[in-house]
Amino acid sequence: MKFGGTSMADLERIRRVARIVAAEAEAGKRIAVVVSAMAGKTNELVAWTDGAGRSAQGLPESDDEYDVVVGSGEQVTSGLLAMVLRNMGLNARSWMGWQVPIITDDAHGKARIEDIPPERLSAALDGGEIAVIPGFQGVTRDQRITTLGRGGSDTSAVAVAAALGAPCDIYTDVDGVYTTDPRIESKAKRLAKISYEEMLEMASLGAKVLQTRSVELAMAHKVPVRVLSSFTEPGEAENQGTLVCDEEEIVEKRIVSGVAYSRDEAKVTLLGLKDDAGTLSSLFSMLAEANVNVDMIVQGQARVADQANLTFTVGRRDAGRAVEIMNRAQAELGFEELRVDEDVSKVSVVGVGMRSHVGVAQSMFKALADKGIKVQAVSTSEIKISVLIDAAYTELAVRALHAAYGLEQV
């Protein structure tokens, strides 16, 4: 079981978490609980490390000490939850990352879990103990505290579940994964099941239910992950959530499972670019070297011979850096004009059924055209199609696509 910062925000909520854990324990389950720091706490600790002179650029000189400071928030909540559980008469104890141990590499501030030897935890669970584990933190092989990067508690939970050979229930402030954002489309339906691949696409496309890394890890180790609401009292109401699982376990595969959107895009257009293979290659090399991730690419012939126009999209926070790089290389790339448009959004349909169905793109374009929405760029994977549109049409596009694939009947 994993509970996020909102679920652990104060003692009142920690007591509710304890009641949910107790209900599962009373059902005879062996339980490890992974917890986040109180909501807001990690930001406070990070601010202190900034004040202590951690470089604004996030340079790694002091990231080991950053981890010592920032990892303490989860230590507090895990101790508190263990105390509340004991006061309810349950057998519980906290396990710090270094006690389990949750062994990571030494990439401080964004460490990756390498191994979780399950022996100690298993022995504790076999002895009837509920293990409470701070999420987000680990320890290197030479015994230094690490943290996994923001949102790392989901990853901790899935990794612990994988080590124990257990399923993973992620309690959050929503009661599952929806066909689309219910704030935009009130007919959005909770999905009973979604495949790892679909969840990965949804997560990377802006649906913020689970951290992308945790889904990758769950897929790699075939850990069944259930997303549930922590704001339902145990036994109070049906709280089935959404099961994230292997594609094979989903009997009836939908062509489209969900519609996702992201407003964090920026469209960059280069007019009058030199029209040769070398130019494009060096342009994208420069961006890659600067860690700027390019998503969609559209290349067109310009009216002038030997010139091309190029449009591509990057994450909005990378846009400034991309522009800077290209302006610096204007002579080499030879373009005449550079335009940046941040008034765009990306809308995507995701579904494993696309693998065996043709015509999804066609129906998508038709649904958008019917509403007068112009597609500016496209990118696809085996199980998703994304289009770039004018940001003002985002909600309209989401609702149109939700209806076009009959998702209100899921």
Added chain:
Amino acid sequence: MKFGGTSMADLERIRRVARIVAAEAEAGKRIAVVVSAMAGKTNELVAWTDGAGRSAQGLPESDDEYDVVVGSGEQVTSGLLAMVLRNMGLNARSWMGWQVPIITDDAHGKARIEDIPPERLSAALDGGEIAVIPGFQGVTRDQRITTLGRGGSDTSAVAVAAALGAPCDIYTDVDGVYTTDPRIESKAKRLAKISYEEMLEMASLGAKVLQTRSVELAMAHKVPVRVLSSFTEPGEAENQGTLVCDEEEIVEKRIVSGVAYSRDEAKVTLLGLKDDAGTLSSLFSMLAEANVNVDMIVQGQARVADQANLTFTVGRRDAGRAVEIMNRAQAELGFEELRVDEDVSKVSVVGVGMRSHVGVAQSMFKALADKGIKVQAVSTSEIKISVLIDAAYTELAVRALHAAYGLEQV
């Protein structure tokens, strides 16, 4: 070097601490720094554990988890100080209690240090690293986090110094140990040196400069402890502090080194007690069993035969418990009346010179009598004399004794 919670209260002060540490490092010293949590932080964490259901009576069921929560405050400050030191170009890292390791018994919430294997720390210091160590916390042999009880950071510092064979500088909000409280006697003088035994008496008599346990530990391991101000910038002014050391190192032994006082006393009087040895014995056994520490005792004959009057003192916070115990046993003890007077204080003179000088008590009583101060009870040790007086006369008594022993000329 050890810095308390007031010295670590915010980033501004942590930066000043770092400058003091840097000045010592630049003088070529190998340095381990022990730090407290930010002032107020430990109280906040303790309040959370109370809210999590730690029993109000301090029952030990969850004291291991209490330690997990409460020990986190020092983790934060040690990480922050290490970061600030690095940003000044120094080589520094934090060492958690479990990393050093600072091995304690498993008396959670009030653990005692059992061992500090010096190998790892020594190797780090030999490598030119400044070691920053959270005070107050340790680890059991089976790898659970412990805390040493309130004020335990002084003890941590002395223990680390003992393990490294180093002297210990305790930086605090006063610049040394004074002949008496300067708020009461403006002529009070800073002592250049004080013996462990004297410091122990001063600490237990209410002078709050050092924790009693840390002085005991320093005495046992012959660690020279210097008390210094952390509010002086390095090199800015003379900051010699007070050296707490072995009696032999103090060439000119003063008869009286200091005058201490405590208002935390309560006087209990039993009138018409059965006058036999068994009664007294069972009375003090009852108090001892309830952990009530009795300090002074005065027994007098009552006017009625076979009856005695008994006066004794206890700590004020124990008074209620003492009264309850005796009322419950009234039939057995056979006293007629019980009186409690909290309007008393204890004033003491302390000095190793008393061992070889007679007449100290006599001059003390005379100095008090000259001011019309009545002595209600007396207790003595080899190097101190304490008297119980009416609380209203506390300041007058302190000043009279300070003058009587010429302490303004120290």
